[in-house]
Amino acid sequence: MEERRKERLDRGIKARTDGLYAIQSWRETIYLIAPRASLIIGLLVLPLILPGLYWQRVLVLAGVYALLAISFDFLAERVGLVCIGGAFMIGVGSYIAGSLNYYFGLPIALTIPVATLGGAFICTLLWLPCLPLRGIYFAVVTFMFPFLTHSIIVAGDLFAGTEGLSPVKDFPNIWISIYLILTMVLIAIFSLRRLCGEDIGVVLGGIKDNDQAVLASGINITRVKIYALFIASLIGCFAGAFLAHFSGFVGVSLFAVDFSIMPIAACIMGGPGTLAGPALGALILTPLSELLRGFGQLRVVLYCLVLIGFILFKPEGLLNWATRKYHQTERWVKV
């Protein structure tokens, strides 16, 4: 029997080893810039071609999920902290921004930065004791926090309890909110990718690989994990503060489990570890789940199907697959 194997050949740039390029022509420059540019241009043009207000609002929601997915991906794949506390970040961020606006009438330009920074401090501080935990244990503890806060708010009738705070000031118009969230998604993607390439990013990756060896290298891993957790919380809490103003309302529904689970599905679908991939995953999954709104709770089944499907059949995710196709030609050759 004739055996065949897949041969993979690099294309596009002549002189390179993985991750290092020697650019020799304009063609090669364009080859490198094209994927990044298409992401930026695509995201900026997308709101203009959407059919109506409804889908524009869906896009904004997708942006919020994209930020959460980026934050999850950064912590899970680049630092090794599996943090399923997206709902907690959203909740803390939105309650800070919402109550500042509702009780004190502060403007949006002030509430969002305060909520982003303050929320990140609170999240980091509360999760600090769990940082020595590894893997599934950290995941479980972070997963419990939204439920805990939800119950405290309802039981203590804090922040108007189950009714929530309303109205919270909305953005002046839809365009501002769309472009604010999409710009933040782009900033988050590119700055985190940059961070991961810096020396501190290498150290973070080292913690994921082998935390004992990082300890033996004379580095306080808890402290480095705190930095990473703070950065990820910044992103999540910004998304929360944004959502409070966007929906004009702050309530316990912002601690919904969706905010914790959806980023995982988006991350696995989009390509774990790529940062841009999870954002794309969120941009695909959110509209899809809106289309299935008629089926009510069955929407969760969608997440599960996506998770199972990608884990079984395409564990590398969409973006890793696309990157490979972009950089390499494949063909079957006889052995």
Add this chain to the structure above:
Amino acid sequence: MKDQKEAIIEVRHLSKSFGGVKALNDVSFDVPEGEVLGIIGPNGSGKTTLVNTITGFVKPESGEVFFRNIRLTGLPPYKIADLGVSRTFQVARPFLSLKSFKNLIVPLWSPRARRFAGSRGGDRDTVAIDLLEEVGFERDAFVPYKFASALPLGYLKRLELARCLALRPEVIICDEVFSGLSMSEIASILPLIEKLKMKGVTLIMIEHRLRELFAVADNIIVLNFGEKLAEGKPEQVMRDEKVRRAYLGEEIKL
């Protein structure tokens, strides 16, 4: 002679048990500065536990370890490494997802390495590649850029050593650097150990390869069932009746 040199590491009455097993039982010794101490013993005699307790990865039940009169016991591992006591792992623990030279960015980023680098701490990549060359990596456009997951064991062990050296340690504790290596690979690491000794670095070496160890060690400690069986010069230790018995077993009398 020996007493004139000041002890850089003092181990005092260390004890540690796992369940019912006494891994270490009242172990005490000194390591004079600049010397090479070899620690040998049969499997399960507590050698690695000794390393783990000195470097803070395992907390002892009783006893203390001092480094230049600083109490190491109770400090977290990263503080001990920060003070200048560095270790390698018996099973090499590289960062498999990183390129070889990027592996060294981690220790070079540590506070201790940055204190040494001073203001010109900017280009860690160059320093990393220099370090790799120092431990015997080829300085070409290929090997330092290979992912650690693609390196053979001999290189991984050298990478472990380079990770220690990046911290400019005063004491290096090597947990079986020679194990699993071929004779030629060992021959390529030995000069490095000798060079470190010349530089005045204090070494504690845990080994099963006695011939290679005795070539470099000034003193030998023999552990057996967590207890110190013998201590002294290599030839002296090897003549010891108790040591022979621990390694070879009792003579069968017919």
